[in-house]
Amino acid sequence: MADRLSSDLLRPVFQTSRKYYALVVLLGGIVLCGLGAWGYQVYYGFGVTGYNWPVYWALHETNFVFWIGISHAGTLISAILRLVNATWRRPVTRCAEIITAFALMIGAMFPLIHLGRPWLAFFLIPYPSERGIWPNYRSPLVWDFFAINTYLLASLLFLALPMIPDFALIRDRATGWRKKVYGLLSLGWQGTPKQWHRLESAMHIMALAILPIAVSVHTIVSFDFSMAVVPMWHSTIFGPYFVAGAIFSGIAALIIVMALLRKAFHLEGYLQPLHFENLGKLLLLMSLLWGYFVFNERLTAWYGNSPHEMNVFWSTQTGAYSPLFWTMVLCNFVIPFPLLAIRRLRSVFTAVVASCCVVVGMWLERFLIIVPSLSRKSLPYAWGSYTPEWTEIVIMIASFASMALLYVLVSKVVPLISIWELKAGDQPRLGATASVHETEAAGELR
Amino acid sequence: MAHRWGMAVDLDRCTGCEACVVACHAENNIPTVGADEAARGRAKHWIRVERYWEGEFPDARLKFRPVLCQQCDNAPCEPVCPTYASSHTSEGLNAQIYNRCIGTRYCANACSYDVRFFNFFNPVWEKPLHLQLNPDVSIREQGVMEKCTFCVQRINAGKITAKAEERELRDGEINPACAQSCTANALVFGDLNDPDSAVSRLSRSSRGSKLLEELGAQPKVTYLGRETWQESGDPRRG
Numbered sequence: 001m002a003d004r005l006s007s008d009l010l011r012p013v014f015q016t017s018r019k020y021y022a023l024v025v026l027l028g029g030i031v032l033c034g035l036g037a038w039g040y041q042v043y044y045g046f047g048v049t050g051y052n053w054p055v056y057w058a059l060h061e062t063n064f065v066f067w068i069g070i071s072h073a074g075t076l077i078s079a080i081l082r083l084v085n086a087t088w089r090r091p092v093t094r095c096a097e098i099i100t101a102f103a104l105m106i107g108a109m110f111p112l113i114h115l116g117r118p119w120l121a122f123f124l125i126p127y128p129s130e131r132g133i134w135p136n137y138r139s140p141l142v143w144d145f146f147a148i149n150t151y152l153l154a155s156l157l158f159l160a161l162p163m164i165p166d167f168a169l170i171r172d173r174a175t176g177w178r179k180k181v182y183g184l185l186s187l188g189w190q191g192t193p194k195q196w197h198r199l200e201s202a203m204h205i206m207a208l209a210i211l212p213i214a215v216s217v218h219t220i221v222s223f224d225f226s227m228a229v230v231p232m233w234h235s236t237i238f239g240p241y242f243v244a245g246a247i248f249s250g251i252a253a254l255i256i257v258m259a260l261l262r263k264a265f266h267l268e269g270y271l272q273p274l275h276f277e278n279l280g281k282l283l284l285l286m287s288l289l290w291g292y293f294v295f296n297e298r299l300t301a302w303y304g305n306s307p308h309e310m311n312v313f314w315s316t317q318t319g320a321y322s323p324l325f326w327t328m329v330l331c332n333f334v335i336p337f338p339l340l341a342i343r344r345l346r347s348v349f350t351a352v353v354a355s356c357c358v359v360v361g362m363w364l365e366r367f368l369i370i371v372p373s374l375s376r377k378s379l380p381y382a383w384g385s386y387t388p389e390w391t392e393i394v395i396m397i398a399s400f401a402s403m404a405l406l407y408v409l410v411s412k413v414v415p416l417i418s419i420w421e422l423k424a425g426d427q428p429r430l431g432a433t434a435s436v437h438e439t440e441a442a443g444e445l446r
Numbered sequence: 447m448a449h450r451w452g453m454a455v456d457l458d459r460c461t462g463c464e465a466c467v468v469a470c471h472a473e474n475n476i477p478t479v480g481a482d483e484a485a486r487g488r489a490k491h492w493i494r495v496e497r498y499w500e501g502e503f504p505d506a507r508l509k510f511r512p513v514l515c516q517q518c519d520n521a522p523c524e525p526v527c528p529t530y531a532s533s534h535t536s537e538g539l540n541a542q543i544y545n546r547c548i549g550t551r552y553c554a555n556a557c558s559y560d561v562r563f564f565n566f567f568n569p570v571w572e573k574p575l576h577l578q579l580n581p582d583v584s585i586r587e588q589g590v591m592e593k594c595t596f597c598v599q600r601i602n603a604g605k606i607t608a609k610a611e612e613r614e615l616r617d618g619e620i621n622p623a624c625a626q627s628c629t630a631n632a633l634v635f636g637d638l639n640d641p642d643s644a645v646s647r648l649s650r651s652s653r654g655s656k657l658l659e660e661l662g663a664q665p666k667v668t669y670l671g672r673e674t675w676q677e678s679g680d681p682r683r684g
């Protein structure tokens with residue numbers, strides 16, 4: 001049983017089909033187009049985008065917040081599931097942690113892409129300088145720099161730690177150069193009880209540490225907006241609102257990725273309907289929470305009736321941005337809520353449909369936070385609007401393609417489902433008490 | 447005593463002729479971007495004359511409001527800049543240090559007065575317009591924010607002249623291009639730390655108010671007018 005499991009899950013690492021290469025070429029081509037579009041923007045000037053006065057932040061910033069939000073899929077969810085010891089998490093955690101690492105890398109590209117002079121981006125780094133010019137620590141963009149780098153480092157560690165036993169497994173099965181590479185990656189893993197103990201403690205520490213980091217990261221991203229005295233930005237609700245939205249879109253992305261992996265690598269036996277149902281319940285909870293936050297945000301703005309805020313408010317409720325706003329409500333609440341809440345409707349398919357809606361809806365939410373406020377700032381003379389040009393649209397499509405490409409490439413490096421954790425679930429290694437505890441925890445979540 | 451530069455804008459005097467806008471472009475090497483780019487919202491006017499209509503035709507009235515950087519004491523553009531490109535000088539100006547600017551455009555978003563402009567492309571002057579460039583003002587490259595400086599090059603030149611002649615600066619000696627070119631004398635520039643300067647006296651006027659004062663940025667530009675302005679553009683009857 002355990003051996004079939006290994007060979008099932010290791011198959012993508014050792015065998016490569018022709019379709020695989022075709023997919024890599026296709027995705028790589030789209031990513032190259034995106035890099036080309038960025039090069040075009042840098043070479044000819046930012047004017048090739050649709051940006052204008054006063055909408056100085058638009059699609060690039062939307063994608064930045066969106067991808068940082070998606071990154072909360074992983075680490076946060078897998079950390080919570082690890083800490084509450086939910087046994088059903090075992091096949092899910094690695095998929096989620098990989099999303100986190102890649103979404104963060106992609107998200108962190110956008111602050112570079114959005115710069116007027118990206119070749120000077122190193123000004124943000126507090127490098128030793130005899131001139132004594134340091135970054136301005138009062139700027140939320142500098143907070144971003146530290147928050148995102150901390151989160152990236154932590155989530156890479158959190159991703160790499162549980163990979164060690166699987167690297168060792170590949171090392172033991174591989175030959176030639178692979179054996180050498182995985183020998184290095186597995187850091188001398190022999191599977192001794194001492195090593196297991198250390199791995200588990202390290203993962204427990206990381207799981208605890210990463211929760212506050214993840215919460216702070218998206219709070220700080222929200223500070224980019226809420227710190228500025230711009231109508232509908234300057235709001236205390238933004239921190240938790242952004243974090244809730246991030247987890248919401250993160251779970252949705254995880255469900256979509258799991259469904260794709262399930263089909264592509266024939267993992268129906270490992271990623272079961274149970275996993276989709278449990279993640280669907282989490283998604284339902286976040287949908288409710290999201291609806292609650294939006295209601296709060298809108299109600300307080302409307303009731304407060306400040307003229308500056310009302311201009312933005314009505315532009316999203318009934319004005320130029322209202323089609324996008326109501327599509328967002330449809331995608332984030334009206335469609336997913338019944339699909340996930342009604343038991344008879346629950347299935348892998350409906351979970352994926354709901355998730356696709358949520359990803360679209362959460363992207364729109366980021367856009368609707370940024371653009372309407374900037375196009376309706378305090379002085380009516382300076383009002384404007386924004387329509388994207390092909391440049392930023394191509395870059396955006398390429399960001400999605402690079403997520404897919406990185407995922408496809410990593411499937412050759414490491415099993416996408418943690419083999420040793422699945423095995424540990426099959427044959428409880430920690431003794432009877434632990435397994436009883438795990439069953440209880442699983443029962444509660446079910 | 448250190449200077450503290452400020453301006454008074456008399457809305458009752460402004461005729462909306464936009465001579466200030468033209469003078470500012472000429473003085474500060476601000477490129478014109480052409481009709482197409484201007485229609486897309488890429489025009490750069492360090493000072494602009496906002497026009498607001500009130501009433502219905504035929505009883506419509508047109509009102510003008512010149513808007514330039516308000517040189518706020520508590521400027522929202524400054525703390526948000528990650529590289530100190532937007533920073534406060536000892537004389538209270540909101541300086542923009544082009545060489546430090548990496549183009550996050552955050553300062554422009556934070557500014558409630560929308561007086562900060564981004565260079566979407568490298569500036570171009572068709573020959574022979576390049577011959578009119580002011581040698582005292584640097585040209586800004588693509589990707590950099592720029593804004594009204596209160597003609598800091600003229601302020602510095604005035605201070606140097608006064609020092610060379612071993613005397614104090616006289617009120618009215620230094621004038622930004624906009625104030626210099628205003629035929630109606632609607633724009634008055636000077637030192638707010640000098641209680642007897644024209645700008646100080648006007649700033650204390652009962653007709654005076656600050657633009658978007660409720661946002662707390664503490665602007666150093668005072669608007670004078672018999673009727674106070676509402677931010678929506680409709681003037682409240684005084």
